[in-house]
Amino acid sequence: MPMVKDFFVHILGQVRILKKLYPGVMHFMIFWGVTIQVLGTIINILNMKLFIPWVTTFPRNGWYLGYELVMDIAGAFILLGVLMAAFRRYVLRPKTLETHWDDTVALLLLFLIAFVGFTNEGIRLMVTNPPWAAWSPVGNWAASIMVAILQATIMTATGFPVQEAAAVHDALVYTHVILALLLVGLVPFTKMRHLVNTPLNILVRPRRQTGELAKIEDIETTEILGVGKVTEFTPQQLLSFDACLRCGRCEEACPANYSGMPYSPRDLIQTLRKTMVGGLVTGEMKPEAEIMGSVMTEEYPWYCTTCGACLVKCPAFINPVDEVVDLRRYQLLTTGKMPKSVGDTMRNMERQGNPWGMPPENRMAWAEGLNVRELAPGDSADVLLFTGCAAAFDERNKKVTRAFVKLMQKAGVDFAVLGFDETCCGETARRMGHEYIFQEFAKQNIETFGKVKFNRIVTACPHCFNTLKNEYPQMGGNYEVLHYSELLNELDLTPAPSPEGRGEKVTFHDSCYLGRYNDIYTQPRALLDKAGVNRVEMARKRENSFCCGGGGGGMWLETDANTRINHHRLKDALDAKAEVVATACPYCLLMFDDAIRSKGIGEQIKVMDIAELLAAQMEV
Secondary structure: OOHHHHHHHHHHHOOOOOHHHHHHHHHHHHHHHHHHHHHHHHHHOOOOOOOOOOOOOOOHHHHHHHHHHHHHHHHHHHHHHHHHHEEEEEEEEOOOOOOHHHHHHHHHHHHHHHHHHHHHHHHHHHHHHHOHHHHHHHHHHHHHHHHHHHHHOOOOEEEEOOHHHHHHHHHHHHHHHHHHHHHHHHHHHHHHHHHHHHHHHHHHOOOOOOOOOOOOOOOOOOOOOOOOOOOOOOOOHHHHHHOOOOOOHHHHOOOOOOOOOOHHHHHHHHHHHHHHHHHHHHHOOOOOOOEEOEEEOOOOOHHHOOOOOOHHOOOOOOOOOOOHHHHHHHHHHOOOOOOOHHHHHHHHHHOOOOOOOOOHHHHHHOOOOOOOOEEOOOOEEEEEEEOOHHHOOHHHHHHHHHHHHHHHHHOOOOOEEEEEHHOOOOOHHHHHOOOHHHHHHHHHHHHOOOOOOEEHHHHHHHHHHHHHHHHHHOOOOOOOOHHHHHHHHHHOOOOOOOOOOOEEEEEOOOOOOOOOOOOOOOEEEEHHHHOOOEEEEEEEEOOOOOOOOOOHHHHHHHOOOOHHHHHHHHHHHHHHOOOOOEOHHHHHHHHHHHHHHHHHHOOOOEEEEHHHHHHHHHHO
């Protein structure tokens, strides 16, 4: 079961937290140190005559020695973890790590609880000097320090001051209990609430595919389209706001934030949390208050590229992309207040059936002279090529489509297209918030798919691929969908070796919707290796790849020349000394091409699609 797996992998195992070594080890030690100490304290209390008839006699003998050792190690974990956390927070001070008063209070209390506990253990061992003292190494070490201090100060010839030690021991027991209760009492009012909310959010989070957005059910009749007020978020979303640790991992990975845009996924979640607390808990804000325009600017949600970098980094499995799309839906479907470029794109889709605004009768212009078979109702093919709007209407991407088709023809693939019956998959409309257009396009395509017969769908566009594979099932369309890199790896394609040797240095750019959302990393690289290119890697690659800036409607939005994401990604390729950037996404291809043109470095570096590189090597 997914919830059971998440409990052991992400709650107990801390897998995502450990992806960053220093803070991961730090948090792991604090988490397990506190957890073991709590369990050990429960065992200790159950040995007291407080819960008759359930008083236990465990642990005893050898088990007790193990108990002492484990509890000692757990306490040491807390101390070491807290010291590491303090050093990172107050000395290293990473740019994305915020420090509030409750961070200091939490670390101080955890340190004092562990310190008082070890001091008390040291007093106990110093006075009793049991034969098993070595099984409590930290406590024994504390005892030896106390003995040294006493010998140098107040120790008398009659021995240790037992009565005084007993009095100090009792006082420290009460101090330890008070500190522990204070820590527990502060949990709901401080960052420590994540002790409860984060594991709970991990368990109850939506079990959708990574690249799948929530569907608006009964869109024709539903009263709430998108989210305009904090009360309109789902209970799980509200929980996720309170589960945020403010760790900054999402902000570190966010391409919009890195590029200097006034956006941060952490700030988005924290702003929504403050609105939630102010509106639903403290009453400082009216729950009916509009989020857009009052809590955040109307432009704020449009800085996000929906690249998913924040999703794979968040230890609490918070999904800022869901909130961004909900806010966009409200703008487009309820208020009508949206950036002009968004409105223009939506009109193109409504009138022409594609975001480029090209006449639909031009959809097959790319196939001129290729003898591509078009399916009529009742016809069949093994592979249905879903061309997509970029491949059909954009002049640069038409070359990619032709190269891919030639490769399939050379390999003898039984494929065909829908021709003029194909329409946009609706991905751009959905990511930009117009759920209605998406659903209408999906219904139309699914109806068209039902009139022909095929075994698999293949597309060169990761955005189409993700939508057809992960989101069309919401609309009743369940198909086997392949990205073209997957299909090409199946085919018997053996390029001729390059006469110049390995040639230019080629680096592959991982598309967000292909990689992070659908875990396709090896297939495109395998094709480049098959083509015999001199492949090099960028520093940010695979899951940590940097967005091109074209996702989430970014292709159609006007951006400040000083904060363009594609320029930063181009720099990654230049830093890798690459001469060719290889892409497997039409949007990535265009964004790199734009960056290269803007910087005027076309003679230094160029961008090509994998299909083009492979076709060139095979001379098709």
